[in-house]
Amino acid sequence: MTEASARDQLLGRAIEWFATHGVGDSSLRTLAEGIGTSHRMINYHFGSRDGLLGAVVETVERSEREVLSTMLDGFEDPFEVGAAFWTHVADRATIFAPLFFELSGQAMQGKPYAASLRSWLGSGWLAELTEGFERAGWGATEAATVSRLSLAMARGLLFDLAVTGDRAGVDAAMARWTQLVTEDR
Amino acid sequence: MTEASARDQLLGRAIEWFATHGVGDSSLRTLAEGIGTSHRMINYHFGSRDGLLGAVVETVERSEREVLSTMLDGFEDPFEVGAAFWTHVADRATIFAPLFFELSGQAMQGKPYAASLRSWLGSGWLAELTEGFERAGWGATEAATVSRLSLAMARGLLFDLAVTGDRAGVDAAMARWTQLVTEDR
């Protein structure tokens, strides 16, 4: 683990930088200066700019997956998991949501380094969510539909939060959504 | 209107180009070549790259606003308006959704040329939507909440559509959402 630490440390700082400055107009040079290294070092560790971006995408992806997985182990009720994960996402929204939507836009456009992100966005959480709803008593087809709606709602409210910054309003909306779904059951 | 036609024609072609190629890695030169002009002409008409991007954002914005406004005049039932506008958006999603999310990401990051987009995203449709729900019989506070949820759901499903390309599935989800809202009323 120690051999990888130079690279991983750099990667961590790069992610923070991208979160606040965006990837679109961050050159290797400005990024390197911002995180206290040289653009030579970035190319040394990641091979190229796209290599770095690929590593960023992969790391953020895996990190969120692990958070969700830990929560799924920790809670019984799927709605508790949903609420906890929403809190986690919303807490970090001001920093990470812009990066999320920027990278997602690039994934939609078919950028190579974001290919793994695209397939993750398309199928990533849906299976876990559906399973959660089934465990909570929904029928299979209904669970699939409601999962898709819930995922869309979470992303839409994250979008709202990133634009307006109105955490209280968005939290209230999310609560209203949960109520709507459970009532209809 | 004839004096502006050279500029407007250029602007229209630039928007099409950005929709399929993204703004992130479209230089003035590649863009100019792609739409059959020179980068000098773009700087002549729009002053700078940011000037062009600002004009693009503004034009797309105004165009969508006009479509919605026309539909509001044409239909009585707010749900008909919602359905019609969703069809309009979804029809163009494969082309425009990536551009929409890319530009939105830049607006969230506070890019100057996307400042007007940001304020539009934050407050643009909400008033019209809320008014629609009130006209359909909702109380004021409830109409505001449901509007916020509906907007978030539309954006989330647009995101879904752009990633998966599954129009039928997304249309079905949208129908389910409408049902959910009307049942709860």
Place this chain on the structure above:
DNA sequence: GTCTATAACTCGATAGAC
């Protein structure tokens, strides 16, 4: 309004010493 030419700069990537 449209062209060619070019200034002034930044980009990603590499070379090679240490």
Place this chain on the structure above:
DNA sequence: GTCTATCGAGTTATAGAC
């Protein structure tokens, strides 16, 4: 692993003829 130096290509923006 980290540094300085630099290449060649690409960038925005401007100058000036027509």
